[in-house]
Amino acid sequence: MKNEYAEHAWDERDPSPWLALYLDQSTPLPDEVKAAWLRDCSGGSRQFFLPLIRPLARLSMIIIQVLKVFLPKRWSHSMLLHRLLAFSMNRFVSPEANWLIMRHFHLGSQVLSFVAANAPVPVGTTPLAPMAIDEVKDELFLRHDLNLFNFVIRLNKALRAAGRELVAVPEPDFSMLHEPALRIEDMPRGRFNLLDLQSAIEIYTPVYQLLLTDNDFWRASNSLQLDETVAIYCAKILASPEHLVLLNNKHPMVPMSTLYAAYRLVLHGLSTEMLHALLMRMARGEIPIPAREFAKMHDAAEMVVGE
Template sequence: MSPEFVKSDPSMWEAIHADPSIPLERSLVRMIINDQRRLSRRWLFPYARFFSRILVTAISLIKRVLPMRWMSLKTMDALCLWFLRRFVAPDAVELLIRHFVVETNLVNFIIRNTPADIEPVTLRPTTLAGLGENAVVEHDINVYDVLIALEGVQVEAPERLDFSELDVPPLDPERRHPRLLRLDIQTALCLMNIPFCIALSLEEFRRAIHSLRFDDSFLEILAVLTKDDTYRHWKMGGLSLWMDTNVDVPQLVYRHALVCEYAHAHLVKSAGGDR
């Protein structure tokens, strides 16, 4: 259509913020939009994405010949925390901390509402420092543990759902700490994927990537437990039996975080309001 026939000049960002189909609180939507509008997202992300994919592929190939652990998990944690404190915007760091809490809430909701023989998980960091101590590895393992605990269990809607502990406590992304750069979350994920690949064994790295394919499994379980098809609308068609790890990891991690936020927000709404 020719410009002279255009009746308005709508903003993509305003439309996203106004989209009534997004179940998140408007303040959280605004935080995500602001993060996506950072200069680093426009100018650095495309290059960081390409650089990360090439380097991770090369490291993985070399590790097939030299399969020892190249970096301790403790060193990986320290390196990532240093990077987050100095080069990543506080809002992006808050979104990252928040994801760990949100995913734990979803895992525990499933544990509390099924006969799964497993204790609720406790990974609910509220500070940047809380992302250390193997939090990334533990967060992936929790997904596997709950699914394994459901083996042989009949997943069905209980008579009464337990919506307890769906709160997200106040989070401290260390806004007081001066940053040399203020990278967006997607650029940060691309760069942090490199030390993850270096520190994790090939099997650990493969397990971490494959955990993202269980998003559809969790959405299906939530749909069954709540008798609510809304969760099924957010599926990607990622079959857990499709064992392909040659994927764009940072992109899938970002989508995984959004899916968790959508599912969590819908659970909170079903529970009767904010918690």
């Protein structure tokens, strides 16, 4: 797809904030991803529709929370939820937003596989790699949340049983990392596919809350707190704590109100994109691997001491 930001006109008396964000290299994102993200952010849907829908969505969540006091605890219609999500993504969500949502399942699975491959104990993973929006119907969002918590439990039970911890790996295994074979051009482009990513997530969140059990919804919301957990895993493997700098979902031991879940979900998606981009750049040799450099310095110091 044509990247309009690469040829964007620059008027010094009226500089475009989107061009500035695109050209800025402080955030590790591929140009194609950054262009899609900014194109989605700068559209009319986010500018005019999001401010209207956000307070209504949050009010709906409060009403649903009260309503659930009177519903059975096991009230759940997960299959219906995911069919509604797939239908709306196909009919109303913008191509850029759909592409970013579908990428997220791939990238999240790859990051967990990276941690598993470089852990000192064997850890199983259950990757999700959907290639079509209709695959959402197979409870894809719920399975994504379950995978994350199950991975954290599986990894740490194995580490505790072996009396081990994650440590720096001078030569990490990057073999599982790749760009998903998803194309924006293949996303639905009907006359109503205009809804931006943030507005879509604001609408989906109360529907998610209504059609899942309280336990499933709270787990989904609290999974966003694990951004820092997974980033710490990667930072330990890479000996690179500075890669935590752009995390915004804060401490995993302090759950936040579900009212802000939609906004935090957007941050979650962006932090996953940036972590994956950093790992890809290391895999290609574009930036040094801190653990490798640390090991070289350690070996050199030992040689000097030995002499």
